[in-house]
Amino acid sequence: xxxxEEDPQALSIQEGENATMNxxxxxxxxxxxxxxxxxxxxxxxxxxxxxNEREKHSGRLRVTLxxxxxxxxxxxxxxxxxxxxxxxxxxxxxxxxxxxxRLTVKP
Amino acid sequence: DTGVSQDPxxxxxxxxxxxxxxxxxxxxxxxxxxxxxxxxxxxxxxxxFQNEAQLEKSRLLSDRFSAERPKxxxxxxxxxxxxxxxxxxxxxxxxxxxxxxxxxxxxxxxQLSVL
Numbered sequence: 001x002x003x004x005e006e007d008p009q010a011l012s013i014q015e016g017e018n019a020t021m022n023x024x025x026x027x028x029x030x031x032x033x034x035x036x037x038x039x040x041x042x043x044x045x046x047x048x049x050x051x052n053e054r055e056k057h058s059g060r061l062r063v064t065l066x067x068x069x070x071x072x073x074x075x076x077x078x079x080x081x082x083x084x085x086x087x088x089x090x091x092x093x094x095x096x097x098x099x100x101x102r103l104t105v106k107p
Numbered sequence: 108d109t110g111v112s113q114d115p116x117x118x119x120x121x122x123x124x125x126x127x128x129x130x131x132x133x134x135x136x137x138x139x140x141x142x143x144x145x146x147x148x149x150x151x152x153x154x155x156f157q158n159e160a161q162l163e164k165s166r167l168l169s170d171r172f173s174a175e176r177p178k179x180x181x182x183x184x185x186x187x188x189x190x191x192x193x194x195x196x197x198x199x200x201x202x203x204x205x206x207x208x209x210x211x212x213x214x215x216x217x218q219l220s221v222l
Contacts (some may be wrong), residue, residue, distance in 0.1 A: 006149075031209060042111075042198060042213035043150070088149050092209055095140060095163070097149040 005099055006089060012104040019076045021101040023089030024069075032065060033090040034074050035097075043088065047074075081107045113199050113214035120189055121222050127185045128217045132201030139182050140211065141174055142198040150198055156182060189221045 007022040025032065031050045035043040049056045049065045049072065056063050062075040076083055083105050089098040112131045120126050132139050137158050142150035153172065155163045158179040171189075176182040186193055196218050200211040 033210060035211075040196075040218075042215045043200075043211070044213070045210040048210060090211070095152050095155055097142075097152075099149045102147075 006087070006101045008101060009099070010102045010104070012106065013079060015079060015081055015105055015107050017079055017105075019079050019083070019103055019105070021074045021087050021103070023072045023074070023098050025072070025089065025091045025096075025098070026070065027091060027094045029067070029091050030093050032063075032072050033092060034061075034063060034072075035088045035090055037086045037088065037100075039085075046087075076103075079103075079105045081105050111199060111201050111212050111214035113197075113217050115217055116215065117218045117220075119220045119222065122189060122191060124189055125185065125187045126189055126219065127183055128197055128199075128219075130182045130184070130199030130201075130214060132181070132199070133203075133212055134180075136201035136203050136208075136212070137179065138202045138204070139176055140200045140202075141182070141184050142200065144196045144198055144216075145194075153184070153197075186219075189219075191221045194219055194221045 005024055013019055029051050031048050033048045034046045036046050037043045047058045047061050047063050049063050060077045065072045086100045086102045088100045114129045139156040141153040143153055144150045152165050154174045156176040159176050171187045174184045196216045198216045200213045202211050
């Protein structure tokens with residue numbers, strides 16, 4: 001079964017713009033992780049945020065977590081064409097992924 | 108560390124046939140996961156092993172699906188009497204123990220097509 005929902009399902013932006021993706025989850029978390037998937041490939045881990053953290057940064061990535069709303073957001077700043085991929089959130093407590101956001105970055 | 112490997116990369120079979128997929132996790136990882144993914148969807152949890160013990164199995168998984176990890180190393184996923192609805196990408200992932208090893212490492216997947 002799937003986790004919660006990602007929002008939006010698809011996002012198209014120009015290179016250099018910021019991209020924000022949201023994830024809602026259903027059960028409690030120990031940590032929440034974000035993964036990226038290029039078309040037809042396996043998933044690659046991007047960033048992990050623990051349940052007692054509210055914000056975390058890694059390079060051009062910023063993730064926030066609101067446990068009261070059971071939601072998280074992933075921000076990619078200064079996007080590049082190479083960021084075109086699908087992005088999924090993952091609840092490591094119940095091992096479920098969200099439905100994903102398909103990001104297209106136009107050069 | 109050669110990463111997670113899955114075999115075969117592609118499998119085409121006829122409806123009603125049995126198929127078996129193999130996953131070799133990263134050698135020091137004791138946790139192994141199987142997921143199924145269809146086009147445009149997120150990975151759907153199938154089952155989870157810690158060492159050789161199968162600790163969780165999705166209730167959505169029919170009895171036609173079985174997974175093993177006999178020596179706590181590689182794992183196999185078998186689908187009996189395949190149906191066209193089984194067509195999907197089957198993904199394997201592994202992870203280690205402890206707070207420093209919680210991220211999943213994925214293989215490239217096995218793409219199954221049931222004709």
